[in-house]
Amino acid sequence: MERVETTLPKLLLEKARLYGGRVAMREKYKGIWQEISWNTYRDKVEAFSLGLVALGMTKGDQVSILGENCPEWIFTDLAIQGVGGVAVGIYPTNSADQVRYILDHSESRFVVVKDQEQADKVLAAKESLSRLAKIIVIDMKGLRHYEEPLIVSYREVEAAGREAARQDPERFSRLVAATRPEDVAFIVYTSGTTGHPKGAMISHRNIIHQIVNGLQPILRFTDRDTLLSYLPLCHILERNLSMAMPLVFGYTVNFAESIDTVQQNIQEIGPTFFAAVPRILEKLHSSVQIRMGDSTWFKHWMYRAWQPVGRRVSQFEMSGAPVPWGWRLLYALGYLFIFRAIRDKIGMLNCRCLMSGGAPIAPEILSFFRILGVRTIEMYGITETAGTVSGPRGQIKHGSVGEPCRALEIKLAEDGEILLRGDSIFVGYYRDPAATHDVLPDGWFHTGDIGQLDADGHLYIVDRKKDIIITSGGKNISPSEIENKLKCSTYVKEAIVIGDRRNFITALIQIDYDNVGNWAQKNKIPFTTYRSLAENPAVYDLIKEEVHAANEGLAQVETVKKFKILEKELDQDDEELTATQKVKRKIIEERFQKEIEAMYAGR
Amino acid sequence: MAVMNQEASLQLEIADLSMSFGGIQAIRGVSFGVKKGEIYSIIGPNGAGKTTIFNCISGIYRAKTGSIRFESRELIGLKPDRIAQLGISRAFQNIALFKGMTVLDNLMSARVHLMKYGLIGAAVYLGRCLREEVQNRDEVEDVIEFLDLQPVRKSPVGSLSYGLQKRVELARALAMKPKLMLVDEPVSGMNLEEREDMARYIIDINEERDITVILIEHDMGLVMDLSDRVTVLNFGTKIAEGVPGEVSRNPGVVQAYLGEAG
Numbered sequence: 001m002e003r004v005e006t007t008l009p010k011l012l013l014e015k016a017r018l019y020g021g022r023v024a025m026r027e028k029y030k031g032i033w034q035e036i037s038w039n040t041y042r043d044k045v046e047a048f049s050l051g052l053v054a055l056g057m058t059k060g061d062q063v064s065i066l067g068e069n070c071p072e073w074i075f076t077d078l079a080i081q082g083v084g085g086v087a088v089g090i091y092p093t094n095s096a097d098q099v100r101y102i103l104d105h106s107e108s109r110f111v112v113v114k115d116q117e118q119a120d121k122v123l124a125a126k127e128s129l130s131r132l133a134k135i136i137v138i139d140m141k142g143l144r145h146y147e148e149p150l151i152v153s154y155r156e157v158e159a160a161g162r163e164a165a166r167q168d169p170e171r172f173s174r175l176v177a178a179t180r181p182e183d184v185a186f187i188v189y190t191s192g193t194t195g196h197p198k199g200a201m202i203s204h205r206n207i208i209h210q211i212v213n214g215l216q217p218i219l220r221f222t223d224r225d226t227l228l229s230y231l232p233l234c235h236i237l238e239r240n241l242s243m244a245m246p247l248v249f250g251y252t253v254n255f256a257e258s259i260d261t262v263q264q265n266i267q268e269i270g271p272t273f274f275a276a277v278p279r280i281l282e283k284l285h286s287s288v289q290i291r292m293g294d295s296t297w298f299k300h301w302m303y304r305a306w307q308p309v310g311r312r313v314s315q316f317e318m319s320g321a322p323v324p325w326g327w328r329l330l331y332a333l334g335y336l337f338i339f340r341a342i343r344d345k346i347g348m349l350n351c352r353c354l355m356s357g358g359a360p361i362a363p364e365i366l367s368f369f370r371i372l373g374v375r376t377i378e379m380y381g382i383t384e385t386a387g388t389v390s391g392p393r394g395q396i397k398h399g400s401v402g403e404p405c406r407a408l409e410i411k412l413a414e415d416g417e418i419l420l421r422g423d424s425i426f427v428g429y430y431r432d433p434a435a436t437h438d439v440l441p442d443g444w445f446h447t448g449d450i451g452q453l454d455a456d457g458h459l460y461i462v463d464r465k466k467d468i469i470i471t472s473g474g475k476n477i478s479p480s481e482i483e484n485k486l487k488c489s490t491y492v493k494e495a496i497v498i499g500d501r502r503n504f505i506t507a508l509i510q511i512d513y514d515n516v517g518n519w520a521q522k523n524k525i526p527f528t529t530y531r532s533l534a535e536n537p538a539v540y541d542l543i544k545e546e547v548h549a550a551n552e553g554l555a556q557v558e559t560v561k562k563f564k565i566l567e568k569e570l571d572q573d574d575e576e577l578t579a580t581q582k583v584k585r586k587i588i589e590e591r592f593q594k595e596i597e598a599m600y601a602g603r
Numbered sequence: 604m605a606v607m608n609q610e611a612s613l614q615l616e617i618a619d620l621s622m623s624f625g626g627i628q629a630i631r632g633v634s635f636g637v638k639k640g641e642i643y644s645i646i647g648p649n650g651a652g653k654t655t656i657f658n659c660i661s662g663i664y665r666a667k668t669g670s671i672r673f674e675s676r677e678l679i680g681l682k683p684d685r686i687a688q689l690g691i692s693r694a695f696q697n698i699a700l701f702k703g704m705t706v707l708d709n710l711m712s713a714r715v716h717l718m719k720y721g722l723i724g725a726a727v728y729l730g731r732c733l734r735e736e737v738q739n740r741d742e743v744e745d746v747i748e749f750l751d752l753q754p755v756r757k758s759p760v761g762s763l764s765y766g767l768q769k770r771v772e773l774a775r776a777l778a779m780k781p782k783l784m785l786v787d788e789p790v791s792g793m794n795l796e797e798r799e800d801m802a803r804y805i806i807d808i809n810e811e812r813d814i815t816v817i818l819i820e821h822d823m824g825l826v827m828d829l830s831d832r833v834t835v836l837n838f839g840t841k842i843a844e845g846v847p848g849e850v851s852r853n854p855g856v857v858q859a860y861l862g863e864a865g
Contacts, residue, residue, distance in 0.1 A: 031756060141811055142803070142807050144810060258751070258753060260753075
């Protein structure tokens with residue numbers, strides 16, 4: 001394996017020379033997809049980069065980016081790296097206080113914000129941010145009348161940079177030439193299900209090594225691929241897909257108009273590769289289930305009738321064996337009748353590979369997409385490895401996250417914890433040597449996840465080490481497995497399994513407001529708010545049946561004996577969910593202490 | 604809030620306006636002036652005559668006495684479509700949209716008064732007609748982006764939530780490319796989040812597009828935060844006018860809203 005000796009900004013210059021006028025990105029503007037070429041991409045990065053220098057930025061400075069996905073986000077990211085600085089992504093959904101924490105902790109000198117909403121968050125905290133020199137705003141709408149010396153528009157900075165480039169056309173190339181592979185390229189603040197977020201420093205070598213040697217053998221990208229960018233860019237997964245990987249492979253990235261238009265935009269673009277977190281796939285799955293329920297009996301019957309064929313063929317494909325001719329023919333008919341239509345509806349007609357990552361997913365959801373004929377893989381990755389740890393290269397096994405990637409050495413500790421070593425292991429946590437030492441005590445990175453390897457070398461993730469439930473009977477149980485079974489139900493949005501040091505398993509359940517609401521309307525059950533729905537006894541009975549169904553596939557000790565429907569929806573603003581919509585178990589267990597005790601008191 | 608231009612002249616001048624329905628005097632002798640670029644609110648208890656004033660300005664009612672001058676031009680006696688052409692648009696309290704049509708089509712049809720091509724031109728869809736249609740769509744897309752309506756661009760209005768329909772209603776008024784916008788109870792029946800969004804949109808319309816806004820609203824928090832000046836009506840008579848702070852301290856206003864102090 002050759003050692004990586006390049007940097008992301010260097011790759012940008014190389015790709016711009018190679019591809020020139022070819023399309024690098026598309027962004028929907030005024031309802032029409034506008035194209036951005038590799039040349040424009042390069043020029044935009046150059047202009048903003050030199051603009052930052054004109055504002056006083058120097059090598060090694062941290063600059064934060066706060067806002068929804070857009071081409072400017074990427075331009076900014078690379079412009080910062082081009083100067084030799086460190087880019088810090090902040091979730092646009094973070095509260096003003098969380099934004100203040102990250103700006104302060106990362107010692108950011110500049111922050112680039114998307115719009116007024118984000119600018120207001122920074123302005124609210126400006127008193128305590130003495131290092132902050134400028135707030136650069138991409139969309140000035142609503143800010144024209146702010147009399148605030150900190151604020152400067154993105155365009156102004158760009159214009160200053162363009163002027164500097166005109167005077168010294170080689171300046172940017174010289175800056176880029178000075179970047180080194182071992183430099184930190186960006187910091188990713190992990191949303192963290194516990195405590196304050198930690199800033200993982202990722203170097204150029206980390207990320208490029210991970211893409212070339214880790215991801216590529218699994219995903220096999222070419223420059224003809226098309227992607228939709230919609231997950232938050234400050235997350236390592238989308239950062240890879242929208243920023244770093246196109247620089248290596250040269251494929252086209254399309255920016256979704258907003259998170260609400262994702263489904264529509266998928267249909268318009270027809271991406272060849274689609275990466276999603278479980279929640280999005282669960283939503284797509286349940287939207288099809290519901291539409292099926294509302295459609296004619298004939299369509300419904302067709303869907304049911306062709307499913308076994310899809311399932312059988314997907315089993316052949318997953319094992320890597322050739323599909324027998326008879327099955328192929330039968331499947332072609334099924335494709336014509338039903339699968340093609342569904343794939344078209346959910347925008348997966350051109351999709352050659354669907355990837356799930358970010359959190360564990362229920363196998364039933366994966367097989368739904370496999371039946372439709374989409375190669376669906378589950379991958380395992382963490383921020384601290386710059387992305388990937390494992391993924392299936394050929395054979396796909398149900399429930400497995402594939403083989404450990406070649407970019408990393410892997411071993412399992414005695415308690416089953418996954419340990420990793422290699423060039424894509426991150427540099428460390430920014431300004432937190434103690435936390436760095438905790439995860440990198442001996443040269444091996446301790447993931448905190450418990451895993452198993454089977455005879456073929458496929459990796460299975462059991463659970464987070466700290467989440468494993470040990471019942472009072474001494475049995476080790478993985479809560480996420482049970483939770484995913486529960487979440488398979490279209491009526492269950494979120495489930496939190498309780499049972500550590502208790503004698504049986506219980507669950508807190510958040511119902512899916514839309515789907516249960518629909519069900520209630522059909523059954524003429526009146527309700528006004530989420531709460532009135534959650535408290536309705538008929539809804540309790542509905543969920544009870546769903547819990548029974550989930551219990552069927554579980555061992556006796558793992559079955560959920562009692563459950564409680566939460567009277568409020570979990571919310572990121574109440575700190576119950578992370579920015580990536582993962583539940584914060586500890587906080588929820590504390591907050592719903594009363595409800596939990598009530599379930600155990602009854603016996 | 605808009606930065607006030609010192610020498611701003613009155614864009615809309617209402618003088619001694621009276622209107623009655625049979626024996627009921629809906630408004631009597633109301634006068635006020637709205638400067639270019641401000642957000643001006645009209646408040647008052649139910650039946651104070653607020654909406655009647657809007658109906659008089661937009662030409663739905665014809666006032667009996669008094670005058671309404673918009674950019675020194677008398678509006679009384681003009682037809683509603685003529686008034687719209689002069690640059691006054693209105694967002695209705697009871698949503699006035701075609702429920703079966705998409706958001707996009709609703710906004711496109713709001714601009715009908717700006718189109719000049721004829722039937723023949725439309726039939727061949729060339730030249731002037733094509734140019735105008737393209738420009739219309741361009742400006743409608745601006746409005747869609749301005750009010751964040753991209754996700755529902757192609758959805759029928761009837762299928763949208765009430766809060767969203769209200770926003771489309773605002774968009775329709777905005778798509779008419781007005782100089783002055785009459786906004787009637789934009790946040791009635793909305794939840795807190797929708798209210799905050801709507802407040803932000805109204806400020807943006809006022810600031811970014813330099814559109815004068817006259818607002819009728821019952822939500823006092825919204826009125827006090829947004830308005831440059833406020834007029835208070837009670838039983839068809841103006842009882843106070845001034846900046847929000849002054850008006851809310853005015854004893855007459857407190858009495859009209861809360862009843863006699865005991």
